[in-house]
Amino acid sequence: MKRRSLLTVASAATVMTLGGVGYAAHRRGTNPYYRGPVSDHFDGVRFHGPEQGADKDLSDVLRWQVSRKGEAWPRQFPSPYPADRPPERVAGLRIVLIGHASYLVQVAGRNILIDPVLSKRASPVGFAGPRRVNPPGIALSDLPPIDAVLVTHNHYDHLDGPSLARIWQAHQPLVIAPLGNDAILRGYDDTMHVETRDWGGSVDLGDGLAVHLTPANHWSARGLNDRRMALWCAFVLTSPWGVHYHVGDTGLGDGRLFREVRERFGPPRLATLPIGAYEPRWFMQAQHMNPEDAVTALGLLEAEQALGHHWGTFRLTDEGVERPAEALGAALDGAGHPREKFLALRPGQVWPG
Template sequence: MNRRSFLKFTALAGFFGIGASGTAMALARSSNRYHSGPVSDHFDGVRFFNPDGAEPKGFSDLLKWKFGGKQPRWPAAVRSPFAPTSPDPRIDGDRLRITMVGHATLLIQTAGLNILTDPVWSDRASPFSFAGPKRVTAPGIAFEELPKIDLVLLSHNHYDHLDLVTLARLKQAHDPLVITPLGNDAIIKAHTPDMRIKTGDWGDVIGEAAAKVHFEPCHHWSARGVNDRSMALWAAFVLETSGGKILHIGDTGFDNGRPYQNARDRHGHFRAAILPVGAYEPRWFMKDQHQNPDEAIDGFLLSGADYALGHHWGTFQLTDEGRDAPAEVLDAKLAEKGVARERFRPLSPGEAWEAPLTA
C-alpha cells in the first residue's frame, strides 16, 4: 500500500469509527465521554443504538470493501450547472426556499428564518486536513455571501456533517444557535467553547423564534474516531414553521420505512422532505446505514410529503457509486414508479428551489 492509499484508508477508518484495538474498545465500552444519561430504548448507558435495527459493519468488513472491490474514479473538479448564488437576506411569511450548498449543507429560508443544515465549507470531510474525501464541487453559496444565519440543524457527528472549522467560522460571523442530538455539544464545545447549543433526544422539541424543531429517530450511527462509536446520538428533524412542516434527514438507512412512517404518524402533512440519496454502494456494506435513491423515493411516498429534495451526493466521494449515479438512478426510478420528476429533485450546488404555493 503506498503512502497516499494508507492515508486515505486511515481517514476512512476514522470516518467510519472502526479499527480500534481490543483494549481501546474495552475502555470505550466502560464510559461515554460525550453524554451521561439514563438508559432508554435506544441508549444502553454507554452507546446509542437503533432499536430492532442493524449495527454498522466492523473492521474486517471495511477491509473486505476497500481491498476487495474497485471504486470508480471521480473527476477532480466538477462545475455545477448552477452558478453560486447570493441568497435574499430573508424570506418571510409562508414562502419556502431551499438552496443547495453541497452534500448535506442546505440553506432553508422561511418565516423570516435562515437555517443551515449540517454546514461544511471545508475542502475535506475528514479528521485530517491533508487526507480523506475531498470536495469536488465548490459550495453553492460562498461563505461570505451567507445571509444572517439564525439556526443550525446538525444531524450527527460524522465528518461530512459535523465540521468544527465551519462551525467556528459561523460562530464568529453569525453566532447561530446549533440544535443537535445528545452528545454532539461536547464535541463542538471542546473546539468552540462559546458556541450556543441546544441538544435533544428523539421525541424532544425545541421552540425557537418562529420555529419548532422536533427530534425524530432515523437509522444511522455516529463516530469521530476509532473508539467513540455511537457515543453521540443521531437524528432526523421536523421543522415546524408558518411556511409548513419540513422533514429533514441528514443520513439514514431505509429501515423498512420506519423513519418515514414514524414521522408521518407523529406530524401529519409535510410540505417538503429533504432526503439523502447518495453514498450507498456497495449495498452489502452500506444498506443498513445509507439508503439508495430507490429507497429514498419509497420513503418520500411513505412520508406523504408534497415534494422531496435529494442531497448527500456529488460533493465528496465517500463510497463506490459514480459521481452522477444518484441523480441518474433517482430519475430512472421516479419514472419506473410513476412519480413526477418535479416532485423529487436532486439539488446541485447553487440550485435554489422554491416551494409552490398551496391553497
C-alpha cells in the first residue's frame, strides 16, 4: 500500500508538471493571478489560445495513466558535454542548453536566462515527480551576471520558483513573463522585479535588444483549480545579431503561429524549438510538438538554424529518452534538410560550438 501510494503521488506530480490538472471543473470564479479587461483570448477568468481545444478531464488523465506502456528511462543519462563555464559577456551570440527547456542566451553584451530550472525535480513537491537524469549544463555558481530572465509559462518544468528566487537574490535581473505570472513569481520572493506583457507586447532592453511575446498553443496550471488563469507565450528576441524565436511548449496546430512570426519579424536566424514530451499523441498533440511537427515549424518559419530542447532531462511522457533525437534526424532526412540545420542539444552544449 505504501508503494502504491508513493507511485500515485509521483504520477500526480508528473501530471501537474505538464499542466494536466484543473480539468473542466471550476469554470466560474475569480482569477487569483490576474484581473484585466476581457479580450479575444481572455474571458475575465481564463485565457485561451487561438486554437484552444477542450480541456482534458480527469477521465482522460486516468485513461493515460492506467494504460501507460511507455519506454523506461535510465536513472542517469549524462550529457557528453562538460558543464559550461560561460564568459562574462559576449558581443555576438552564444547559447548553451542548461537542460530540458532552460537556456543561457548571451547576445549583444547581455545575459538572458530562459525558463531556468535547476532543481532536482520538475514538480510541486520535492519528494516525487519527474527527476532530472543529468545535472544542469551550467552550475548556478558559474552563471555570468544575469540581466534578464524570460519565463514562458508556469508549468513546473518551466517555472522553477526556488531556482528563480536564488537567481534573483544573486543577480537582481529583470524577469519578463506573460500576464498573471508576476503573482506566482513574487510568491517566491516578493521583491522580485517582474514585468508582464500580453501577447503582442514587448520589453525594450536597450542597445537594440528587445523581447516580444507571441502566442503558443499551450496552457497553464500551477495547482488543481487554476488552469489557464495565467497566460503562456513564446518569445522573439530582436537584437543587432538578428531574430531569435524561442518556444517553450506548443502544439503545431495549423501552423499559423509560425507563419505569423515569420511575417512580423522575418525569417529567424535562429529558432529554439521543443522536440520532446509528445507520446501518447492522442493526449499530447494539441500542446506538444513531436520532432516531425518541429521540422514542419522550421519550414514554416524559414529559419536559418534550429536547436531542439525539451527532451532528455525529465521524463514527462511515454517516449524513450533518446527517441526525440532519433526521430528528429529521421524527420530532417524526410524533409530534405541537412541534419546540422536542426540540432538536438544536450546539457552543457554550446552553440555555435
